Amino acid sequence: MSSSPRQVRCPQCGNNAPWSTDNPWRPFCCERCKQIDLGAWANDSYSIAGQAASADDSPPARDD
Template sequence: MTQTQSKKVTVVKCPTCQTEVVWGEMSPYRPFCSKQCQMIDFGEWADEEKAIPGAPDMSDSDGWSES
């Protein structure tokens, strides 16, 4: 690599607080900026505040039968 070329650094926004995070080994919680933001996000998924849209789960419906 010559001096005129620079290594491109990827920067992403923390999904929780929107702080810019360098995507690399110096950011162990990437894409989060910190363990705290990572745990806030995990808690939102665990409490089902976040979900991936899709077809409803028919196995929990009343009257469902596999036969």
């Protein structure tokens, strides 16, 4: 059995990245790709499908 870690494709650039605890940026290949992906989420470039939340969807106020 091989001791080299499994390789996965970086979701940002497509390069191979080791899937192991030795890669602190997994599943990304490097910190740069991880930061680019984080920036895309922060700029609303990505979204999760579903209906937008409205004020009526908020939980009721608690009386403590």
